[in-house]
Amino acid sequence: MELKDAVFIITGGGSGLGMATAEIFREAGAKVAIFDRDRERGASAARKLNAAFYPLDVTDDAGVQNAVEDTVRRFGTLDGVVNCAGIGIAARVLGKQGPHSLDAFQRVFMVNVLGTFNLSRWAGWTMKSLPAGEDGERGVIIQTASVAAYEGQIGQAAYSASKGAIVGMTLPIAREFAHYGIRVVSIAPGIFDTPMLGLLSEEARRSLGEQVPFPKRLGLPREYGLLARHIVENPMINGEVIRLDGAIRMAPR
Numbered sequence: 544m545e546l547k548d549a550v551f552i553i554t555g556g557g558s559g560l561g562m563a564t565a566e567i568f569r570e571a572g573a574k575v576a577i578f579d580r581d582r583e584r585g586a587s588a589a590r591k592l593n594a595a596f597y598p599l600d601v602t603d604d605a606g607v608q609n610a611v612e613d614t615v616r617r618f619g620t621l622d623g624v625v626n627c628a629g630i631g632i633a634a635r636v637l638g639k640q641g642p643h644s645l646d647a648f649q650r651v652f653m654v655n656v657l658g659t660f661n662l663s664r665w666a667g668w669t670m671k672s673l674p675a676g677e678d679g680e681r682g683v684i685i686q687t688a689s690v691a692a693y694e695g696q697i698g699q700a701a702y703s704a705s706k707g708a709i710v711g712m713t714l715p716i717a718r719e720f721a722h723y724g725i726r727v728v729s730i731a732p733g734i735f736d737t738p739m740l741g742l743l744s745e746e747a748r749r750s751l752g753e754q755v756p757f758p759k760r761l762g763l764p765r766e767y768g769l770l771a772r773h774i775v776e777n778p779m780i781n782g783e784v785i786r787l788d789g790a791i792r793m794a795p796r
Contacts, residue, residue, distance in 0.1 A: 544680055544775050547572035550618040551775075552611065554601050554628035554662060556594070557584030559737035560687065561627030563764030564771050565592055568625075571772060576614040578607075578628070578662070601628045601658030611665045620673055623683035624666045625771055626659045631702040631739055648701040655705035659686050663716065663727070671723040681724040683775050686713060688731040688784055694793035706731070710784050717782030726781040728774050733788025735762035755789035762787065 551568055555561035556577030565575050565588065575594040579585030582598045589596035595617060597610040615621050632651055636643045663684050670682035688709040695703025709729055717727035734740075734751050740761070752760040770787055774780050 544622065544676065544683060544778065546772060546775055549573045549622040549775070550576070550614065550620050551622060552576045552578060552614055552624040552662070552666065554578040554624070554626050554658070556627065557581050557586075557588045559627065559739070560732070560735065560764050560767045561625070562588050564625050564627060564768035565594060567765065567768035567772050569594065573622075574618050576610075576617070578610060580628075601626075601662055602653050604661060607661050608665050611662070611669055615669060621666065621669055621682065623670075623685070623775060624662055625685045625687075626662055627687050628658055629655045629687060629705075631699075633698045634701070635698050636700050643700065648704075651701040651705050652708070655702075656708045659709055660712065667716075667720055667723070667725055670725055671720075675724050678778055679724040680726070680778060682726070684716075684720070684725065684727045685771050685774055686727070686729040688713075688729045690731050690733045690786060690788050690791065690793055692731060692784075696793055697796045713784055714782045721781070726774075726778070728780055728782070729784040730767060730770055730774075731784050731786045731788070732767055733762055733786070733791045735764060735767065737764060754794075755791045757789055759789075762789065 551573050553561050553565045556565045557579035568575055569592045577585050577589050577594050577596045580600045585596050585598055599606040599610055632647055634643050673681055675681050686709050689706040691699050691703040692706035692710045713729045720727055
């Protein structure tokens with residue numbers, strides 16, 4: 544699939560991996576709709592990139608359905624989605640003040656897993672009825688997992704479990720959607736320089752970067768966007784989880 548004139552929805556497009564991907568896709572000539580619950584960041588990114596903006600929570604069933612349908616009405620079609628919306632917390636299962644909060648665990652799952660699944664299902668439902676392109680391809684769905692799905696650290700039980708769920712649903716959805724010519728691929732980033740790390744000191748960020756075998760630095764959001772672009776443009780990539788991590792394997796803490 545060529546990105547020029549293609550229409551993509553990008554969640555979490557107001558910052559971090561999502562915004563970098565939106566920039567890469569716009570540079571390639573794609574039309575972009577940004578979904579983000581942060582109205583200020585989302586609207587700012589949309590103005591900068593001349594993209595559409597929908598302020599919504601990806602866990603909102605009706606909201607996502609309506610936004611997907613409106614994106615198709617606005618642009619005339621839908622060629623894919625990139626799911627970048629996500630949250631993380633740091634909490635031990637057995638904390639000093641008591642066991643891990645169930646509400647916090649549930650919230651991480653709601654955003655990371657249910658939110659990803661929610662958009663993927665509505666996008667898939669919409670794209671399956673649209674005209675097919677070359678090789679019968681109708682669309683591409685990219686989901687964001689994490690190396691934490693494989694090497695979760697102490698304090699990452701909720702986050703790791705949520706990203707493991709994304710890894711786990713990649714292949715079954717890809718196999719189902721293959722019937723309609725829709726590819727499903729997940730990216731598992733390592734330690735990336737995103738707003739999640741923004742509260743850390745420069746010294747702490749540098750220390751994290753030095754844990755990466757090569758290149759010895761934090762990943763750049765643009766590098767995620769470049770991989771997302773390649774996935775879209777390479778029709779043989781399907782049903783796979785691709786690590787993007789500089790060969791890091793996370794230590795217990």
